[in-house]
Amino acid sequence: MYAVLHVPRLALQAVLSMALDEVGVGGLRGVRSEAAPEPYLDRVEGAVVVVDAEAKKPVVLEMTEMAAKEGVVVGLSIPQALARCEGLVVKHRSDQAERMVEELLFAMAYSLSPRVEMDGAGRVLVDLRGAKIEEAIARCGEIVGELAAMGLTVGIGVAESWVVAGLAARAVEGRVLCVGPCFALRASQGSRGARSVEVGAFLAGLALGAVEMSGALRDVLEKWGIRSLAVFAGLKRSAVGARLGVEGLALWDRVTGREERVVAVAELPAEFVESWDFEYDVDSVEPLLFLLRRFLDTLGARMRAGHKVAAFARVELRLAYGEPVVVEQKLPEPTSDAGALFGLLAARLEEVEAESPVAAMELRLEVADFRERQLGLFESSLKNPYRFTQTLSRVAGIVGEDRVGRPVVIEDERPDGFRMEALPASVPPVGELDVGRMFGMPLRRYRPGRKAAVEFQGRMPIWIQCEGVSGFVKAVRGPWLHSGHWWEEKGSWNRVEWDVELNKGGVYRICKDELGWRVEGEY
Secondary structure, eight states: OEEEEEOSSHHHHHHHHTTTTOOSBTTBBOOOOSSOOSOGGGGOBSOEEEEOTTSSSOBEEEEOHHHHHTTOOTTOBHHHHHHHSTTOEEEEOOHHHHHHHHHHHHHHHHTTOSBEEEOSTTEEEEEOTTSOHHHHHHHHHHHHHHHHHTTOOOEEEEESSHHHHHHHHHHOSSSEEEESSTHHHHHHTTSTTEEEEOHHHHHHTOBGGGSOOOHHHHHHHHHTTOOBHHHHHTSOHHHHHHHHHHHHHHHHHHHHTOSOOOOOBOOOOSSEEEEEEEEEEEOSHHHHHHHHHHHHHHHHHHHHHTTEEEEEEEEEEEESSSOOEEEEEEEEEEEOOHHHHHHHHHHHHTTOOOSSOEEEEEEEEEEEEOOOOOOOTTOEEOSOHHHHHHHHHHHHHHHOGGGSSEEEEOSSSOTTOEEEEOOOSEEOOOOOOOGGGOOSOOOEEEEEEEEOEEEEETTEEEEEEETTEEEEEEEEEEEEEEEEOTTSSSSOEEEEEEEEEETTSOEEEEEEETTEEEEEEEO
């Protein structure tokens, strides 16, 4: 059993998929809807053609239905096409866009079976041997829906013959067609847009020209009065071999499913990278966000097909002149959800200030194997870690990345010394408090410390005064000298501390550092 995924009018769909959000450009409007039953190409409002700009004489390669109704046909030059259709939108063929569509199609096909190979432009062949046919057909329906949500129309054919499966894929757009026994109909009843047809009924509507054969063989069959594949498949194999030789016998085996095509086990690319060179330099963030979403849709499909999750993302913006701008994001939890990844990276891109327009963009994901992790009994995780990280990214864009996170005490004996570190994805349970290390009276710190005036007699403080505290010193302990990081140009500190008891009552800590004298707290 084979399945073929076919993207009709690949060049046209690839270009339109990279311009889905265009509004008011020559009347081109694409309506993206997961619930819409008709293929996306039928929902494009506007006359659009695709030409090869690198050709010596660019001609029309593919067109939308509206352009065809206006008389535009393949092979017309651009002036001829514009003369036939007023308001025609001319798009240049994009090898980059076609490559992205084919990578996405290959990843979707890989979710059916690892035996996958590219069988032409916009066409993927899948060997379903060993797979559960019911589940495979249901998955085909899901693939049609997922690609439709991305603005791509795909036809999927399932049959015992890889040739018939390819013919079925070309015969439908935005649907799944199962050609074969009645069990395919039962399997496809729960699939989106799937239907079944008998082999004879399907081949009866196909002319001999639907499959590749030599001109001599076609002439012989037409002289015999055989003009459809159904009639040819109804002939006896021995008679075909005796009268038409090896070529006729091979054609009969392909059409009837007797010929088995070996499809090797494929591997998804090890690197999860997408890049794009802009035709014109970009100086706004909207095209970057749109392209980022397309990248993530493709890479997300590849990750799900290979049971991978992204743990780290890196976006590089190559500028027209100047050093590239790099945005890196460590994910709170590994995921293959394109929406969650887009929310995090979009928030970071909106904060970027580039010195010049963007000429190219690259997205690279570091992936790992997907593993389920069960939290402990007293562990808890964030309700939505991606939304939380997105909020932190926006806050970091305002106050600075070094001021966002959770504080961690620095082990350098400096009072209130801390550093900021990233927040964990899960909150571990609170451990037991080590009370054995605590001794002496607890100090209730003033935050911030209160600026004070201190008078000395000799080397001992005798009087202090600050907001809320004043009086003569009754008893004193100290001084205690502390310093750290004196070997560094920045970050060095030096302070002296005293513990004093006032005649009015109360025990306080006073200190002097680079900011002057302060009352730091009360015991």
